[in-house]
Amino acid sequence: MRRRRLMHVVRGFGTGGTEMMCLRLTRHWQKRFDQCVVSWSGAPNTLEAEFRGIANVTLEMAPAGLGNVARGAWLHTLIRRDAPDALLIHIFGHPHVIAAFAARSAGVRAIAAMAGNPPPQTVGQRRHWSAILAASRFLRCPVVSCSKAVEREFNNLGAGMPVGSAPIPNGIDDDAIAAAVDTARNVRSKSRPVIGMVARLNEIKDHATLLHAFAYLRGRHVEAELLLVGDGPLRRQLEEQAKRLGISMQTRFVGERVDVLDLLGGIDVYAFSTTRAEGFGIALIEAMAAGIPIVATDVPACREVLGGGAAGLLVPPGNAAAFAYALSELLQNDARRCRLVEAARDRVKREYSIDVCARRWEQVLFPASEPANAMEVRCAS
Template identity: 40%
Template structure:
């Protein structure tokens, strides 16, 4: 089976990481190519180029950005030339409609678009999301959510609009566990204890609550580290500085050594909002065996098995976050118990299970979608 994966930029973000892992762990017999429809972002380019060198990714197509009929025409030409059996589109966006149109006219039999974020709460913006999904459906593109939380956020669905089966995201849990364990062994005596969060510095996250809570709970020998970059960085750096923290020590920016950073951390915190679609960083932290605290929002609740794999705290409630962080910092037994819980559930999210689900889905002979009751 020939699969063309489609991204709109090689950002250091969740859908790019998912595409990388799905290509790397594709079942035997799957021929994978990648199309990047917007070359302005290249942070993840080295990782995909490494897949090419390994022979896992057969081709990497990078286009100059275009939209509208030109994008449809280029998609048509590429699909006529490469003859993919299926397209897996990661960004659910309007330009991808044109790309899907070109692929459909070229005869691609199976198209899917990944739904990685919850729908907006605002009724007007929700209707816009519904219209976008309806247009994908008219083009024969199946919208595949990664959590039940996303499905529920889209309710009530307009009459006739269908969604595909839920296919959860995943990561290489075994590789992360090994790399984190190796880094943990190498920690020197007296190494600072660390609370770590890995996420883009984006408005749909809520690093601000974590920064404020850590500042109130911190003890000597403990540090906060935030991995990721984005538009919120200046604001968040200002908050940290006002609270007496050195932004240069707190904000690590984009990093490719996430498993090693997890191995050198003592607590994983994931403060986010109801707009969170999945939170793959939670699975990485579970794989590394870290104690986890996260916002009690639908996506985190789902990934953490309703709190069985980590503590769920009210989103944005700085006082409760402070109290829980204070307890985690002070109590080794509490951290140990949370670690045990995260390790016990990590393998449920392994990327090999995710890749097999996607391959079975893309091999289905026709649109495999289910109508959800409004």
């Protein structure tokens, strides 16, 4: 009996949240499925080597210069060749509709698309997203939201979700992250405290408020360093802001990195300053697993992940003074840090482990069927 074949479609092999989620699922399933990971755009390729290092996984990249429709035709040919049992699309929008059409026309029975962010707020964009949901319903392609907060926002569109849609929170290998970060922490040369954030430097996040909050801290003579991991279109603007605030010497922009776990080992308080457009924040649960106390913006996604504030401090959106006060509280209050860290690790284990996440995805992709390893279990017994 052949193993099930699963095909993933990602926007590219960059270090974005959806690409990292695909990487984790692919690793988790390497002993259970034969997998193919398709790069829709062909770039960037930061994670390509990590994908290639996974057993029973092949990679395919869309030829350069193709438009979305031509990519759909190319994907249709690829699907006909590989005959996957299921297609998991780690993109929401026109590409996922085109990929779903390619899969349905090629005879794939199980497909699903991941939605990593809530719908936009402008009327025109919300109509556009409603049309995408209508196309998804027609193609019988469930849209799986990365959080309950995102699912609520989709339901508020009033367009109706495809049958089989359900929220599946992102997952991480929490034990491996904790071990790697503890190792990095043990070899750290302690100096002044470090406040850190790992995220794309784009309009979905709110690094500007964090920079203002850090300037407040420095103004109160709190000795600390700010570490910003990630890159994006707002980098130059944020670097200029740090200069204007007089904190450029204490703020490090280190760009996109593959050694994030080592960097987490050097962070004393994790800051997650973001906007209502935040869908989940994989970096947030990584910090929880790493045992770093957290201050985050009180938006629906963060409130959900942090259990309403039980696993991290929540501050009002855009309020730099409140953010600075919360950061100062965690830098100075050892007992509170320890309580939050313990609650966060327990919550990650219960809700956001890769084991839990993968089981939920399997229920969507292979409903009402025996587990993929049922044959192996029977043979072993």
